[in-house]
Amino acid sequence: MSRKKIIYLDNAATTPLDPRVLAAMMPYLKEGYGNASTLYSLGQEAKEAIEKSRETIANFISAKAEEIIFTSGGTEADNFAIKGVAFANEKFGRHIITNTIEHHAVLEPCHWLEKRGFKVTYLPVDKNGLVNINEVEKAITDETILISVMQANNEIGTIEPISEIGKVVKSVRVKRKERGIKTPIYFHTDAVQSFGHLPIKVDELSVDLLSASAHKLYGPKGVGFLYLRRGVKIDHLLHGGGHEKGFRSGTENVAGVVGFAKAVELAKEELNREYKRLFELRDKLIKKIFEKIKNVRLNGHPHLRLPNNINLTVEGVEGEAMVLSLNDTGIAASTGSACSSKSLKPSHVLKAIGLSDEDAHSSLRLTLGRFTKDKDINYLSKVLPQVVEKLRSISPFYKKIN
């Protein structure tokens, strides 16, 4: 692969591997190749590296090491949480509550469970993408075993009121106990987008399960984890040699796990500084875009949003056309979500916050990251107005409305 330099503004889709993460992984890809389940030193060193990584990651979210189960990524962690809790607790109840703007890794397991007799409530969100706490409370029945709400949305960056929902779940648990109802109720959050951007303490959020993925915070692809609070009843999805205390069989991805822990270490060190830097850079970019381009709107919450997320509707311009034109100038950006951008269906998230098909198709997502520099923002704010002007000049639709 040879590449000319690109300005990468799609950090919500994936992030570049931090060179310091790669350096930490290298020994385990080369001489440290042992299988962590073996008894000789080579294997035991791999095992120690995994356990040390587990400790680092657990510390970062104020959990215990044994509550971290490594997976192949965010998708597996979400599937594990949802199907695992559903199957282990269906004798008590078969109702799950989630919402319309979750990632497909949450929505699809829910759809799949519906075909197998589970009932799923998909709560609507408001125009900024927020889930309403009162609606969560109202949707809970004595059959409800699981609530799943993401910490931050991958398309519009909206940050959900997780700790407030966590409090509702806790009070339901207390009331059930008083009434002698044995049905458990668990709270899961997909924190794949927020992990590394926002500080996370599992007890403050009152979550029982939490998903994260390394490649969204400058770690390698193909490794993630599910935080599983002690005592949560869950069925296993992968059966085999009993790795991860039986929760998730499969020979451990040693280098991946070590890389994930290094990524977490770096995120922890840089979290506050990076939050502020990205926030300022993002707001500067939004300001420039609004100064230079007419008829553009910001999708998502005005302030309860991830510090690196910009999601725009640029009237009269196809999102795909913008992405391809920006690509010609060396900029990587996205429209809708990365996984659905190959289809022509408008993003389910933008539809859920009330956008018309047209406005959803005219969306552009710019997500900044650790390697985004001031000069990248200046370049984009020069190029984007030109791209938009050119595309609008050939759009019969735009001429009609303006």
Ligand SMILES: *Cc1c(COP(=O)(O)O)cnc(C)c1O
């Ligand atoms: C990327 C992402 C996932 C999927 O994680 P993978 O590691 O790519 O499988 C799940 N949820 C959210 C919110 C994401 O952004």
